[in-house]
Amino acid sequence: MTTMTFADAVREGLAEEMRRDPLVWALGEDLSTAHGGTSANQYLGLIEEFGAKRIVNTPISENTIMGAAVGAAVAGTRPVADLRMADFGMCAVDELVNQAAKIRYMFGGQARVPLVVRQAIGMRKGGAAQHSQSTEAWYVHTPGLVVVAPGTPADGRGLLKSAIRADDPVVFMEHKDLWSTKGDVPDDEGMVPIGEAKTLREGSDLTIVSWSRMAHLAVEAAETLAADGTSVEVIDLRTLWPWDKVTVYASVAKTGRLLVAQEAVQVGGFASEIAADVTENCSTDLKTFPRRIGAPRMPVPYAEPMENEFRVTTERVVAKAREALDA
Amino acid sequence: MSETDQPRNTPARIFELYKTMCLIRAFEERAEDAFDEGFINGSIHQYIGQEAVGTGVCSNLRRNDYILSNHRGHGHSIAKGADPEAMMKELMGRVGGTSGAKGGSMHIADFSVGMLGANGVLADGLTMGVGAAQAITLKGDDSIVAVFVGDGTTNRGPFYEALNWAMVYELPIMFVCENNTYASSTLTRSVTAGDGPVARAKAFGMPAFDVDGNNVVAVDALATDLIARVRSGQGPHFLHARTYRVKGHISRDKLLYRRDGETEENWENEPLGQCASWLADNGLNEADLRSAHAAAYAQIDTAVTAAKESPFPDAALAYEDVQDFGPPEPWAGTGDAA
Ligand SMILES: Cc1ncc(C[n+]2csc(CCOP(=O)(O)OP(=O)(O)O)c2C)c(N)n1
Ligand SMILES: [Mg+2]
DSSP states (O other), rough: OOEEEEEHHHHHHHHHHHOOTEEEEEETTTTTSTTOOOSOTTTTTTHOOOTTOOOOOOSSSSHHEEEEEEEETTTOEEEEEEEEEHHGGGGGHHIIIITTTTTHTTTTTSOOOOEEEEEESSOOTOOTTOOOOOHHHHHHTTTTOOEOOSSSSOOOOOOHHHHHSSSSSSEOOOOOGTTOOOOEESSSSOOTTTTOOOEOOOOHHHHHHHHHHHHHHHHHHHHHHHHHTOEEEEEEEEETTTOHHHHHHHHHEEEEEEEEEEEEESTHHHHHHHHHHHHHSSTOOSSSEEEEEEEEESSOOHHHHHHHHHHHHHHHHHHHHHHHHHH | OOOOOTTOOOOOHHHHHHHHHHHHHHHHHHHHHHHHHTTTOSOOOTTTTHHHHHHHHHHHHHTTTTEEEEOOOOHHHHHHHOOOHHHHHHHTTTTOOTTTTTTTTTOOBBBGGGGOOSSTTHHHHHHHHHHHHHHHHHOOOOOEEEEEHHHEGGGGGHHHHHHHHHTTTOEEEEEEEEEEEETTTEEGGGGTTHHHOHHHHHHHHEEEEEEEEOOHHHHHHHHHHHHHHTTTTTTOOOEEEEOOSSSSSSOOOOOTTTTHHHHHHHHHTOOHHHHHHHHHHHHHHHHHHHHHHHHHHHHHHHHHHHHHSEEEOOOOGTOOOOHHHHSOTOSOOOOOTT
16 A cells, blocks of 8 residues: 555556556646646656657647547547546537537447546635536436546546546546545555445445545544444445446445435535435335435635535534434 | 826826836735735736736726636736725625625626626637627627737637637727736647737738737837727727736746746846836836835735725625525525534
8 A cells, every 4th residue: 555645646547557558648738847737736747758649738728628539539549638627627518528428329339439538626715616616417417428536546546547448438527625635545456446336434324425525524424423323324436427326225225314415516416316316216225215415506606604605514414414314 | 997098108198007007016916925824715816027918908998898807817907997905805705805705816807897807717708708899889889898818728719719700790899818928837839839829810800919018108009009990990909918927827836837047037027117117218207106106005005904804704695696596505594504
């Protein structure tokens, strides 16, 4: 095991895949400058090792970053396109949703689109309306795409590697506030399979399902509830599509209670899908209807007191969990 | 800032521009201090070294003309007449901020002076500027639009859509490209083909002109000319101002991608010093220059104090101005669970 930050672990994963397969390459703004990436040195040193043909420092041209990745993928390479933030990823939703996601099906299976698109999600203090959004539900809603949202350095590295090797287009969503967090990363290849959740904490009274940074808050909530003598199981989905129904169903069978927690706006969010699915498929196990918690349906405000209103805090998760536990 | 129909290049007029530039410089320096002291969250994109562009352009605009800005918008806002104190409050997230403390540095707007907004997403101001110009033609007044765009942003598609569109509909709009050499940590010319923004604008048949963007006298003269043409119905014009981003992309930027000495060399051409020399050469006495400079800093220091003393907004205000239809579920002002 080696302890490293999320950003470093993901960079390691990318470098390892680039060493393994000469057709893996990355493109995006500011990737090869001395800062080695946009915000967290996610590409530091890669230009020196792999050169400018494989670490492509692009113009500010989101449509072409995404479109070029699609074209390069169908033409036999494995691009990792970095769109910096999910907010700017919206500039290239068309190429991702209308092209990458549909080409295999629409052309009768003639081609695969083995690309990864990195789009950082989530709030950073003071990020405000256009640098804070969590848009994972947009892409989960889009047939053809895989969506992953790892929460730890090891999962970031392992899932990026799986994403690069996958023949489907994968949206890789990393939380900006996780980049600097540290964790143990295995010394072996450390693959994390797509579609496999991880149980972060075992429990018998309530299941909390979450992902990305919110999974850490779910663990905190579980710790708080443990002090009351309540036993909470926490599942980090890691992959949002396809999500690990086996793990979630088994947990709900044990606890009979479900809360799904997300940082994104609750309305129309992915938590709603999980809650609905479990309602339909685990009805005999459920002691009460599933709960979900997400942010209010408003843009992210700037000033701290207002920003905190938007946040799905540990306290809010605990309160919602108690609602399910008391039912 | 002012509705100046005075003849250009008079010391009196240029002195006014100097004062505006000092105000912007002071604002940016004090904002950086406040950021370092922890009074400002997120990030700030400073306009230091580029003051002459926003000032020279906006001094030729009327209050009811529109501007659309970008992420580096403090200077544009001040030059268009936004209140620096309200802006400082916005940066610190306090009551009295220009955007009610909802937006912060990257989302300053003051619709009362035609400042239709800074922007966190590159190039969106261009297409919205085109729309504002369409609105002007629909309403039939003689106001105009100026859109500020960075050099790096000219590689985004909407830049081309906006220029083409503006020409097709002969809109009353001026595009102001502030070429400060960099786009974040990337040297713009390393990712840009061809002869640059002027050539690109000309390819659409748009009259396009280049100016030393650190020389406020020159920027002002060119802007006076181009804005008069736009206002008289001669269609879109393009002003390309060569300048240099003296500070980092954001205030925390460590500038590792710059060659040693580069910042210092460029600092010698910074616009305030140039303007002060011009004014001295044209008969203004040093004492007046010094007191104007000091007055700007005093005004900003007062703004900083006022901002620090202003309270944070009530958390419940978060739920205001979301939209007319439908509440911000799942909680709205009742989020006291936390
Ligand atoms: C669509 C979009 N892509 C990327 C970014 C991130 N970003 C913010 S500023 C910037 C550089 C802009 O360079 P330029 O247009 O030259 O303006 P300058 O910062 O030099 O004033 C980048 C890449 C963004 N905000 N929006
Ligand atoms: Mg620039």
